[in-house]
Amino acid sequence: xxxxxxxxxxxxxxxxxxxxxxxxxxxxxxxxxxxxxxxxxxxxxxxxxxxxxxxxxxxxxxxxxxxxxxxxxxxxxxxxxxxxxxxxxxxxxxxxxxxxxxxx
Amino acid sequence: xxxxxxxxxxxxxxxxxxxxxxxxxxxxxxxxxxxxxxxxxxxxxxxxxxxxxxxxxxxxxxxxxxxxxxxxxxxxxxxxxxxxxxxxxxxxxxxxxxxxxxxxxxxxxxxxxxxxxxxxxxxxxxxxxxxxxxxxxxxxxxxxxxxxxxxxxxxxxxxxxxxxxxxxxxxxxxxxxxxxxxxxxxxxxxxxxxxxxxxxxxxxxxxxxxxxxxxxxxxxxxxxxxxxxxxxxxxxxxxxxxxxxxxxxxxxxxxxxxxxxxxxxxxxxxxxxxxxxxxxxxxxxxxxxxxxxxxxxxxxxxxxxxxxxxxxxxxxxxxxxxxxxxxxxxxxxxxxxxxxxxxxxxxxxxxxxxxxxxxxxxxxxxxxxxxxxxxxxxxxxxxxxxxxxxxxxxxxxxxxxxxxxxxxxxxxxxxxxxxxxxxxxxxxxxxxxxxxxxxxxxxxxxxxxxxxxxxxxxxxxxxxxxxxxxxxxxxxxxxxxxxxxxxxxxxxxxxxxxxxxxxxxxxxxxxxxxxxxxxxxxxxxxxxxxxxxxxxxxxxxxxxxxxxxxxxxxxxxxxxxxxxxxxxxxxxxxxxxxxxxxxxxxxxxxxxxxxxxxxxxxxxxxxxxxxxxxxxxxxxxxxxxxxxxxxxxxxxxxxxxxxxxxxxxxxxxxxxxxxxxxxxxxxxxxxxxxxxxxxxxxxxxxxxxxxxxxxxxxxxxxxxxxxxxxxxxx
Numbered sequence: 181x182x183x184x185x186x187x188x189x190x191x192x193x194x195x196x197x198x199x200x201x202x203x204x205x206x207x208x209x210x211x212x213x214x215x216x217x218x219x220x221x222x223x224x225x226x227x228x229x230x231x232x233x234x235x236x237x238x239x240x241x242x243x244x245x246x247x248x249x250x251x252x253x254x255x256x257x258x259x260x261x262x263x264x265x266x267x268x269x270x271x272x273x274x275x276x277x278x279x280x281x282x283x284x
Numbered sequence: 285x286x287x288x289x290x291x292x293x294x295x296x297x298x299x300x301x302x303x304x305x306x307x308x309x310x311x312x313x314x315x316x317x318x319x320x321x322x323x324x325x326x327x328x329x330x331x332x333x334x335x336x337x338x339x340x341x342x343x344x345x346x347x348x349x350x351x352x353x354x355x356x357x358x359x360x361x362x363x364x365x366x367x368x369x370x371x372x373x374x375x376x377x378x379x380x381x382x383x384x385x386x387x388x389x390x391x392x393x394x395x396x397x398x399x400x401x402x403x404x405x406x407x408x409x410x411x412x413x414x415x416x417x418x419x420x421x422x423x424x425x426x427x428x429x430x431x432x433x434x435x436x437x438x439x440x441x442x443x444x445x446x447x448x449x450x451x452x453x454x455x456x457x458x459x460x461x462x463x464x465x466x467x468x469x470x471x472x473x474x475x476x477x478x479x480x481x482x483x484x485x486x487x488x489x490x491x492x493x494x495x496x497x498x499x500x501x502x503x504x505x506x507x508x509x510x511x512x513x514x515x516x517x518x519x520x521x522x523x524x525x526x527x528x529x530x531x532x533x534x535x536x537x538x539x540x541x542x543x544x545x546x547x548x549x550x551x552x553x554x555x556x557x558x559x560x561x562x563x564x565x566x567x568x569x570x571x572x573x574x575x576x577x578x579x580x581x582x583x584x585x586x587x588x589x590x591x592x593x594x595x596x597x598x599x600x601x602x603x604x605x606x607x608x609x610x611x612x613x614x615x616x617x618x619x620x621x622x623x624x625x626x627x628x629x630x631x632x633x634x635x636x637x638x639x640x641x642x643x644x645x646x647x648x649x650x651x652x653x654x655x656x657x658x659x660x661x662x663x664x665x666x667x668x669x670x671x672x673x674x675x676x677x678x679x680x681x682x683x684x685x686x687x688x689x690x691x692x693x694x695x696x697x698x699x700x701x702x703x704x705x706x707x708x709x710x711x712x713x714x715x716x717x718x719x720x721x722x723x724x725x726x727x728x729x730x731x732x733x734x735x736x737x738x739x740x741x742x743x744x745x746x747x748x749x750x751x752x753x754x755x756x757x758x759x760x761x762x763x764x765x766x767x768x769x770x771x772x773x774x775x776x777x778x779x780x781x782x783x784x785x786x787x788x789x790x791x792x793x794x795x796x797x798x799x800x801x802x803x804x805x806x807x808x809x810x811x812x813x814x815x816x817x818x819x820x821x822x823x824x825x826x827x828x829x830x831x832x833x834x835x836x837x838x839x840x841x842x843x844x845x846x847x848x849x850x851x852x853x854x855x856x857x858x859x860x861x862x863x864x865x866x867x868x869x870x871x872x873x874x875x876x877x878x879x880x881x882x883x884x885x886x887x888x889x890x891x892x893x894x895x896x897x898x899x900x901x902x903x904x905x906x907x908x909x910x911x912x913x914x915x916x917x918x919x920x921x922x923x924x925x926x927x928x929x930x931x932x933x934x935x936x937x938x939x940x941x942x943x944x945x946x947x948x949x950x951x952x953x954x955x956x957x958x959x960x961x962x963x964x965x966x967x968x969x970x971x972x973x974x975x976x977x978x979x980x981x982x983x984x985x986x987x988x989x990x991x992x993x994x995x996x997x998x
Contacts, residue, residue, distance in 0.1 A: 246308070247308065248308045249308060249311060249315045249319075252311075252315075252319060253315075253318060253319060253322060256319055256322045256323050256326065257322050257326065259323070259326055260326065260330055261327075261330065261332060261335070262327060262332060262335040262338060262339055265323045265326065265327070265339060265343065266339070266342065266343055268323075269319075269323065269339075269343035269344075270343075272311060272316075272319060273343065275310075275311060276310075276311055276316070
């Protein structure tokens with residue numbers, strides 16, 4: 181697992197670099213992400229796939245409700261079953277609830 | 285895909301400014317719709333459409349938190365949850381009925397026709413219908429279906445009466461929204477669909493008729509379907525072929541009102557009987573609706589005439605409308621036989637019968653005389669009156685011998701009055717000459733009247749009864765009348781003494797007394813005597829075949845004189861005290877016979893007549909007349925049975941010799957006495973407006989009261 185050390189959280193801020201990361205590297209990066217902005221960048225990376233999504237859903241569930249709408253849409257499109265959709269929509273609905281209560 | 289970094293920090297696509305705690309702002313309706321649609325498409329593409337229901341229910345509709353469900357919130361804020369575009373996509377692609385039900389129930393936009401039409405385009409529509417799409421979604425689908433491409437399964441499902449929910453649904457729409465049945469009927473593509481609607485109504489003890497205007501709209505919807513063959517399949521009879529159930533008559537009443545096509549109306553008219561027999565109140569109502577229908581024409585009328593039981597109870601106004609469409613003798617008879625036939629109806633029959641082409645009636649009336657005979661025998665006086673007028677109307681076409689009918693008809697209508705008229709001379713044509721078939725009919729009618737109106741009939745006075753027998757120049761008639769009718773009258777009268785009260789008599793406060801009965805018995809005694817003697821008429825056989833041609837002439841001019849079957853010249857019964865008068869008449873007739881015989885035959889041969897049946901006394905009277913009135917060429921002989929006394933035989937010889945010597949003058953009557961006993965020209969009476977030829981026999985002689993001679997023939 182020596183190659184793992186090549187991925188660090190700073191890569192997220194380099195837009196050209198993050199698009200060069202493969203899915204496996206993105207998964208490792210997702211494990212390192214700690215806020216919604218970082219997750220957004222991983223999701224929008226060129227090689228983001230279902231494997232990356234599963235890591236995000238597993239490790240960053242609480243961050244979903246704070247993701248950008250484009251990220252949410254991409255998550256939905258990359259999901260494959262009801263279970264994953266439920267997690268995503270759990271976050272979406274939480275955000276709608278928050279906004280609803282605020283607006284009220 | 286937008287650049288991730290740019291997108292991540294920019295306001296969302298609604299343009300709203302991000303705010304904490306969600307820096308990317310609210311999820312607006314557009315984004316929400318996009319997210320939901322994508323999620324659903326994921327499940328569809330992954331073959332998990334069955335999971336959609338769960339997804340919709342848990343993630344879209346009821347994700348609960350402390351504020352309640354999102355659905356409740358959505359309702360409160362009335363915010364749009366799914367765009368119509370997304371619903372259209374979902375409707376066309378979803379494979380799960382329950383999901384579509386959920387969308388329909390919870391999204392405002394799912395009430396849009398776009399959504400319904402999308403579902404109708406769905407390749408899996410059949411499985412969606414059978415899989416549980418609910419009403420009213422099903423009904424909306426039906427309502428938004430193109431009439432020419434309705435999926436019959438929708439109707440089948442809606443009206444699946446085997447399912448409890450469907451039964452409840454049907455009950456509900458019948459009781460609360462019956463207009464929905466109009467839509468269902470409009471979209472019906474098969475006979476079974478219409479059957480379902482009508483069956484559903486029937487199971488709820490409702491009929492089209494009970495729905496009023498809505499029922500009519502339903503019927504019109506069924507009738508106006510563009511699917512050819514539907515109406516032909518209805519047939520209005522055996523409406524549901526599989527269940528062998530007839531279209532209810534109350535439904536037929538509505539159809540009769542709504543049909544706007546002659547062929548369809550005829551179809552209905554020909555198939556009215558079903559669950560009720562013809563003649564019922566509902567049948568009559570249906571017939572009236574058919575007649576009132578603007579499509580009512582000859583073809584339709586033909587069908588109605590197939591059930592005279594219905595026509596029998598129609599009011600006069602409908603009978604007149606039917607008369608306009610009648611085209612045959614039988615059809616006109618049906619109208620005339622109706623209970624409500626009045627003079628206006630008869631006038632209409634005459635009017636329209638005369639307006640028909642002759643070729644129709646030449647055949648139809650070929651046996652009219654027979655028909656009328658039968659009708660006279662089996663119908664009440666009012667009908668006979670109608671028949672009589674009808675026969676008169678037909679006379680120019682078929683040259684019917686109307687007079688016997690007139691007599692018969694009047695007799696049937698007013699038996700007592702007619703006899704009195706005959707006796708008083710108002711009827712110049714007695715029953716003599718009436719065809720045998722007619723006499724039989726009259727006799728039969730007498731029997732009928734006898735049964736129904738005993739008292740009325742036995743009130744005939746004795747002379748009338750006697751006249752009836754004596755002028756009925758037909759043995760079988762006399763026998764039938766004398767032995768059956770009168771005898772039974774007497775027996776009836778005896779069986780129920782002291783009083784038999786007819787409705788008429790009761791109304792007048794009179795009673796039939798024993799005295800009346802004794803008069804009948806007296807009359808019967810006389811009649812029996814005459815009948816036993818076989819001398820009700822005295823026949824003189826005419827052996828000379830040369831008289832045949834004369835007979836042919838006379839049977840038209842004086843039908844009462846000739847017994848056609850046996851080439852006989854018949855004379856009326858000789859009455860005591862009037863023998864001189866009658867002898868004159870007989871001699872006049874003999875002279876006429878000779879004269880006409882000579883005219884018809886170029887030969888100068890003598891005319892031989894054989895006289896038989898007269899008593900010596902009467903023969904003497906005749907010979908006395910002949911002596912004073914020579915008849916050129918007449919040779920009168922008496923048969924073996926006529927054993928004349930010697931003196932009379934000699935007298936006859938002398939007469940014959942003298943007649944031989946008298947030259948025949950063709951331009952003049954053989955004797956001036958020939959016309960002395962003839963009746964004056966017949967007057968036209970009210971009852972018989974047709975002029976009749978005066979009979980050779982003086983009928984006036986017959987009108988005077990007297991008793992039968994009772995003398996045996998010589």
